[in-house]
Amino acid sequence: MAQKTTELYRGKAKTVYHTTDADKLILHFRNDTSAFDGERIEQLARKGMVNNKFNFFIMQKLEQAGIPTQVEALLSDDEVLVKKLDMIPVECVVRNFAAGSLVKRLGVEEGLALTPPTFELFLKNDALHDPMINDSHVVSFGWATAEQLAEMKRLTLRVNDVLSKLFDQAGLMLVDFKLEFGLFHGQIVLGDEFSPDGCRLWDKATRKKLDKDRFRQGLGGVVEAYEEVAQRLGVPID
Numbered sequence: 001m002a003q004k005t006t007e008l009y010r011g012k013a014k015t016v017y018h019t020t021d022a023d024k025l026i027l028h029f030r031n032d033t034s035a036f037d038g039e040r041i042e043q044l045a046r047k048g049m050v051n052n053k054f055n056f057f058i059m060q061k062l063e064q065a066g067i068p069t070q071v072e073a074l075l076s077d078d079e080v081l082v083k084k085l086d087m088i089p090v091e092c093v094v095r096n097f098a099a100g101s102l103v104k105r106l107g108v109e110e111g112l113a114l115t116p117p118t119f120e121l122f123l124k125n126d127a128l129h130d131p132m133i134n135d136s137h138v139v140s141f142g143w144a145t146a147e148q149l150a151e152m153k154r155l156t157l158r159v160n161d162v163l164s165k166l167f168d169q170a171g172l173m174l175v176d177f178k179l180e181f182g183l184f185h186g187q188i189v190l191g192d193e194f195s196p197d198g199c200r201l202w203d204k205a206t207r208k209k210l211d212k213d214r215f216r217q218g219l220g221g222v223v224e225a226y227e228e229v230a231q232r233l234g235v236p237i238d
């Protein structure tokens with residue numbers, strides 16, 4: 001098994017390490033929780049562990065559905081071994097119900113059902129506050145080819161199908177989510193993470209928010225909500 005060596009990159013919630021295998025990295029999920037492009041950061045006990053196990057569980061489900069992911073092996077409570085991807089700096093967002101920036105941008109009511117779901121692209125750039133971009137920007141600026149972008153969109157919509165059903169069976173609405181992709185030896189592969197830090201999940205019956213909006217909106221009970229989601233899905237967490 002690949003061994004952790006030097007730090008490659010420290011993100012807002014995860015630290016990425018090189019390993020003894022040039023094709024593999026280790027992601028360390030920290031307890032740091034950030035909002036508003038990193039302007040607000042807090043430590044939330046257990047969050048690194050919960051998100052690491054949550055992400056591993058979801059990525060396994062996606063692999064089983066035929067979606068290529070970077071995940072290789074769960075290493076510890078807060079570390080996972082992954083393929084080293086050449087990351088594409090574009091965020092793919094799907095929305096099944098209106099919330100967050102869509103509500104602000106278009107003035108629609110939170111919770112409005114979106115049929116078919118929307119697909120949006122944002123540039124991953126905190127200094128510019130992750131501006132919304134379109135297909136032509138991605139290709140013209142060389143962030144991905146038209147073919148790679150088409151594959152990212154196809155995979156993102158497939159992830160939505162798989163996970164909407166999974167969460168629905170657990171009594172949850174998958175309101176929206178963000179994915180990031182990278183290239184592994186020329187193939188588009190799902191990278192980064194899938195956790196309640198990067199999606200919106202509401203209880204189906206009460207519409208109670210069980211995701212990072214609890215942190216953004218100061219609602220409290222953030223990690224407790226993540227743990228409730230994990231427990232409902234059957235994610236093994238001590």
Ligand code: C5P
Pocket residue numbers: 091093099100101102130176177178197198199200212
């Ligand atoms: O803020 P907005 O409504 O555009 O976010 C859409 C979805 O993407 C939400 O689930 C949010 O948590 C996620 N997101 C993210 N990282 C970002 C921007 C959005 O995980 N930088």
